[in-house]
Amino acid sequence: MYSAAEVSEETGFAGESAAAKIQERLQRRNQARIEDAERRKEAKASQSVAEEKGEYFFSTFNKERASIEELLSSCSGADRAVVTQKLDEAAARTQQLQKFLNDSLLFLTQYNQRQAQAALLKLQTSLAETREEGLPKKKFAFRARTKAKDKVSAPVSDTPAPGGGTPADAGGTEVDGAAAQCGFSNMDNMHLTKTAEEIERQDVLLTHLTNCKVRLMGSPSTVHMKHIDSCEILCGPVSSSVFIDQCRNSTLALPCQQLRTHNTTDTQVYLHVTSRAIIEDCRGVSFAPFSWSYPTLEEDFTVSGLDRDQNNWSQVDDFNWLTTETPSPNWTVIPEEDRKTTWDP
Known part of the structure; x- marks a missing residue:
């Protein structure tokens, strides 16, 4: 049995311990409030x-x-x-x-x-x-070709077309004015090329192309692509923006300051972009780093003013997918093992 003195002493110790615990809790709460106030500040x-x-x-x-x-x-x-x-x-x-x-x-x-x-x-x-x-450029009307003019006016490469001759020989009329200025329009199953001298920092227009292979070397000012179907389009450094609309089942490779893509499906984009790519009303679009190369690529990067070391190819803003909690289902990154590294034979 405890004596009265021992009970009193034990009770005193218990009281002191409880008070110490209460004091400790109060101190922790006060510290938490101070830290929270600092965070808010x-x-x-x-x-x-x-x-x-x-x-x-x-x-x-x-x-x-x-x-x-x-x-x-x-x-x-x-x-x-x-x-x-x-x-x-x-x-x-x-x-x-x-x-x-x-x-x-x-x-x-x-x-x-x-x-x-x-x-x-x-x-x-x-x-x-x-x-x-x-600065209007000379317009070209549709007209029958003559063999003498074919060698001068055809805005395409010298890649042979099936059956002999150049791809330009496969058609019977001149291409439209936009293509004759700088670009290509209304063509099927063609190999098409623009050199740096032909582009000369111009705005390039590609429209209504199907099953075509396009090579744009040099540094365009802007590039507009519209109504592109089952094409492979490779482009040198674009000093400002690339605009894509109504593109499907294609492969694109391009460096630019800004990429804006609309109404595009099932398309791979090998990209070098110094801002953030934008897609809208798209699905099945996939991205990988730009990997095409040609002899004057580095010179064209210098001409374009693009930062070779800044590439935001995987930072894509989907204007149809506003939540940041889950990734957009409309675009993906191409797995490394599936990326194309060889473009030309």
Whole structure:
């Protein structure tokens, strides 16, 4: 049996132990509140910094965009030499604006990224339209070929076509004006090539091609592909954007600043892109790093101004898939073992 003194001492120890535990819990709670307050403070400060960066970005971006638009507007009515100079300046500044956007993606929200990309796309379209209006190229009407003109006017390669002759000989009429300018249109089962000298930083148009193999060497300003079916299209470094619409069952290889793809299905894209690729209304699109090579590729990268070391080929924004919790089902990465590495014999 315990004496009264021993019981009193034991009870005192128990009380002190309970008080110590309560004090320890209070201290932990207080420390947790302090840490939570610090986290909130840091998050608020970080958000404030991001907002300040975002405000600076849009202020600078919109000011420069408006200035380029004003430069394009001043091309109206000017003589060809002045228009050429202004368009070259506008193209260079638009390219720098794209780089400014690329460098700012880390702190811009997806919504703000899309706003900026849409504004830049509109500016690039305006640039192309102003170039077409201010520096019109010679149009070609459909007409019967003569053998003497076939060797000069055919905008295709010298790859033999079935039955002999060049691919151009397989048809009976000239291609349309767009193809005669820079690009190819309305062709089936052709091997088609443009050299760096033919491209010369021009806007390239590929449209209504089926079962064709296309090689675009050099550095185009922009590339537009529309109504492409079962084709293999390989392209040198594009200084600004590539726009793809209505493409199916094809293989594409291209470096560019920006890729925007619409209404495309079952297509492989071997990509070098310095911003983020965009797809919309697409399914069955797969991506891998750009792997085509040709003798003057490195020189063309230099001409294009693309950063050889910055490739965001696997960073794809699907405008039909807004959630970030699960990946978009509309695009995939091509497994390494399935990627194409040999393009030409």
